[in-house]
Amino acid sequence: MNILGISAHYHDSAAALIADGVPVCAVQEERLSRHKGDAGFPLLAIETCLQQAGIEREALDAVVFYERPMLKFDRVLTCTLRAFPESWRTFPKAMKNLLGEKAWMRGIISSHLGVPARKVLFTEHHQSHAATAFLTAPTRRAAIMTADAVGEWATFSVGEGERGSNGTTKIRRFREIRFPHSLGMLYSTFTAYLGFKVNEDEYKVMGLAGYGQPTLVEQVRKLIRRTPDGAFALDLDYFEFHTTAERSYSLRFVELFGPPRNPYEPIDLDTAEGQRFADCAASVQRVLEDTLVDLAQTLHQETGLTDLCLGGGVALNGVANVRLLAESGFERIFVPPAPGDAGCAIGAALYCDRIHFGNPDRDLPDHPFWGPSVDGSELARIAQEDGHHIEKLSENVLIDQIAGDLAAGRIVGWMEGALEFGPRALGHRSILTAPHTTKMRDRLNREIKYREPFRPFAPVVPVEAAERYFDIPPGGTRLARFMSGVFPVRPEWKPQLQAITHVDGTARVQVLEPGMAPRLHALLEAYGRRTGIPVLLNTSFNLAGEPIVNRAVEGYSTFLRSKIDILVAGGTRVTKRTSAMDKTEAGRMKEEVA
Template sequence: MDLILGISAYYHDSAAVIIKGDMILAAAQEERFTRIKHDPSFPEHAIRYCLEEAGVSPSDLKAVAFYDKPFLKFERILDTYLHYAPRGLFSFTKSIPVWIKQKIWIKSLIQEQLPGFKGELLFTRHHQAHASSAFFPSPFEKAAIVTVDGVGEWTTTSIGEGHGHSIRMMQDIHFPHSLGLLYSAFTYYCGFKVNSGEYKLMGLAPYGRPVYTQIIKEHLIDIREDGSFRMNMSFFNYVSGLTMVNRRFEKLFGFPRRKPEDSLTQPYMDLARSVQDVTNEVMLKIARYAKVLTGQDSLCLAGGVALNCVANSQILKSGLFSDLWIQPAAGDAGGALGAALSAYYEYYAHPRTAVRPDSQQGSLLGPVYSQQAIESFLQSHSIKYKTYDQESLTDTTAEFLNQQKVVGWFQGRMEFGPRALGNRSILADPRSPEMQRQLNLKIKFRESFRPFAPSVLKEFSQTYFDLNTSSPYMLLTADVLKDHRLKIHEEKEGLEKLHIQRATIPAVTHVDFSARLQTVHKETNPCFHRLITAFYRLSGCPILVNTSFNVRGEPIVNSPKDAFSCFMNTEMDVLVMGHCIILKDEQSHLDPNDWKTSYCKD
């Protein structure tokens, strides 16, 4: 059976994936091992994990597939610098040496890092990898495919069509015209970090009003009816400088870029709402044109912009397509998966049979730690714990949650992609009016405005949310149904909206009554499903708050050590690892300084 290793590296979220035939054996981001958030370096730790999980050595690999074509990307960078010269000289002198010393020599580096490898070394185009990651794991025999991100080699947006084991790329948009970079420009201007703060901008948008939407459309981006667009580059600096925007951008809006730790005022909230509305419009028009081009009833999405669950939901609500599937690792990490699958299905021309719900296996594809390994770690550090059988573990954990305790939940295989899906999660009771604030300030150490996601038993999702499909990967938003909303006597403005209780599940209801939900399926994640079921029996609520098991500036935890360090550095009450329950108030014999971690604010 063919063993293919997929690799993505050198932009952000480096990752490795190994497949055996059409089966995904393992997948992980490098950041989870190095503890450097969005680590772009060559994914040597992730590769080592994938090979060990598969039980193979480099000599067993039929092929290694890389997620883009470095020489094409280098050509784009050189061409851009020449076009904008002499502007961008400082940026040029910083980036070109890195390319010459390292990035264009990826072939030699792979051979060096994989001693004994004698198979083929293959390179996909960046958006071909995104498209493959979207279509091949999907449950569709044929579908339209849309990929949207910052930039690959030249392409920033593409429309294609998948059928069986092949993908046909049909139309694209080239750099510097990029919806992803437009969104990142506003992320930067609102004081958040590019390539990680886009989630914050999306979460901030409901606090604002679309007062700048028309200005954006008149001055910054020309949107055509077919979803194609051109950006007015006289306002942007990312093609030739080290910042996203220039002084003309600031003059256009009449106020300066927000410094990262400054307070959030209404104009920045209005900017967030305005660019989100523009993004929704562009994505919907692209989807509509993809429908016209392909005539397909199903749509697959990937690329970093496909992580924008608000825009995704606009496409779903439009009814353009009967079904929608979004790659859970839609950003560059997923490119490693797409490269491997493209090699298997397209280069080697293997037949494909689509399976339902998909072949992504719940995206639970990372490392797993045995009960023995967990207990060995706890004992070696004199950590007090108790062990439980499966039923009593979930019942006891559900009781803690019902008592308003915050629980770190560490089970099974780590998730592949940016979302915690019930294996590396921090969990809480969604009925608590104070829980959203408590989690943000005392657990996650992040901005108070950011919403939390509900994980709901699939069989109850339509009882609480206006959603007629599954959302297993937390990539769609849905409104809380009116039956669960509370009457609001006086609406407030800006961040004051936070202080209004809007629903019977206030901890997961955003200020516009939306929620970025995960539907939990017994077949995909039986352990997490059992826990929510146990909580439902106690509380009558089939929902838990689910946020990723990390603090601001750190990646999601991977190992028992990562989990315990995060537990000790926050005000979490309970840690559940495997069949062990660890209580914070029983660890007073430990020196908290031994578990201190440093994290960079983002």
């Protein structure tokens, strides 16, 4: 049975294909269209899925959309009516937006794919999140908690999932909290207030929080209060996101926290203003963590289960995840590699397969590599055409040579195998460097990633060596599998791991099992043999504002535009020709014009 899952039209569209109960392909549209956060209908992703599975559209048994569009329309319309007459500017925009396309998903999917309308199905948004979290996790029975900004009406839900011994699967959601009361929207409001992009830059708030003190917790608590039944509710006087699309926070919010940050001004942490912003970030982070821990504790007591599956965009908050592991009572926490909306494509398809069609449960490969594969020969061809130095090396020689490059302080663009599904680069499309000095971190920030200096870089370490360098509690290795947890760097290793140690002494570590990415694991071991420390800095292979690279040619163009020293795809290693671009026709023409 072939089931296609689609997530689209909010941010980060994606498609995933399940064939006979197992994912064959899952990919975000942005990785193919090359438009970051592409929210359009994911035609390219769908084509890629079908191509990778080797099937035609007619062979699809069902196409599942990750949310119920009319329920979403109901929420938008209701909220607009409730905000009458202040919503007069929002109303035309919202109606044009929804009625233009988003409300008619059955027809749109049917016409785009040429499948009969009866084959188009819909799951609820948080149902999809829950399915992604539970059905991709290696656990038989677990509590499920999902939290994001908003789906149709739900913003937060709790429940449980169970895989029966007879192959049946159940996911039961007990209860939910509804819009506009939303932890995700609370965090996003601070993201906007701090001058970052909503739905995209929330992780910057988490990074900035490390530089601040939670001195404004009491103020943040004025925005969110706990209800008698143990849920939470926002004080809507401080927000505007429910009445207008133009601004998330109200004047009262500004009176409480001071003027918002100008997004075009850098944050200077040496000034009182910069420190205020960092304190705001630290405070909302603390309140988010406290709330999540409390809700998870209740869920743990209620279910008595040891495992928790976390879904929704809030599950990308690695600091909160580690506090949940430490304080909620759950022994293991599972966060999928794509807990956000893109991941819902896979969740919706799995839900349809296991629960709607009642197909027997199957264990799924526990990795994030579901996208297209990279072609080393493509890199060799184009680099050769441009006159760069190419080597095609055997596995062992390549690993040894790259380990040598890294030990010599070179920056390596590393592409191998299938593309990761989800926002993290987990070793198949990564920029790797030595993690030892702040000089390297600054070089990466200045010459390659062009990003704010307060944002930390992540390390990757083999599972065998992880606890030597990082203080990982029981259960933490699982969180660190997909970089979903932030753990302290052991004090004795901080001087040798400066580039990946955040200001608060932590790191968002990826703990790598050999089976998940054998080649990267071998590289870490080889690097360890040379330097004594088998840890590398692993950051996503992209430049600021661009999606993570997919094909070799995209890695190559990124390599040429930045100061990455070495590019690897498959068995091909490329080094830049000195002053390569000076010799091009462009250089000559420019000189003539000048």
